[in-house]
Amino acid sequence: MTTIKQEGNQYVAYFEGRLDTAAAVTTAEDVKPLYDVTNSEIVLDCSKLDYISSSGLRIFLSIRKEAALKNNKVIVRHISDDIRQVFVMTGFVSLFEIQ
Numbered sequence: 001m002t003t004i005k006q007e008g009n010q011y012v013a014y015f016e017g018r019l020d021t022a023a024a025v026t027t028a029e030d031v032k033p034l035y036d037v038t039n040s041e042i043v044l045d046c047s048k049l050d051y052i053s054s055s056g057l058r059i060f061l062s063i064r065k066e067a068a069l070k071n072n073k074v075i076v077r078h079i080s081d082d083i084r085q086v087f088v089m090t091g092f093v094s095l096f097e098i099q
Contacts, residue, residue: 002030010041016048019056035066042067047078
C-alpha cells in the first residue's frame, strides 16, 4: 500500500508492506501523481516497507526518471538493513540520496 502526502514543499510517498510483483501493479498506479510534481523534493519513505522486488525497484527508478525531467530531487528514507542490502547489490544506492 502506498500513500502520498504533501508536507511543505515535499511530496512524501509512504510505502507499506511488501512491494513485490503482485503489489507493483497497484503501487505503480498509486505513485502516478508524483510524475506531475515540479520543482519539489519527492521523498520515498520506506519505514514500513518490509520487502522490495525487482518490480518495486522499477517503480522507484520510474519515479526518479520522471523527477529528473521536472527538476525534482528524490530522497529515499528509513530503509531497513535488508532493503539497504538490495539497494547496494543492485547499485540503487548510487542512484538515490538515502537518509
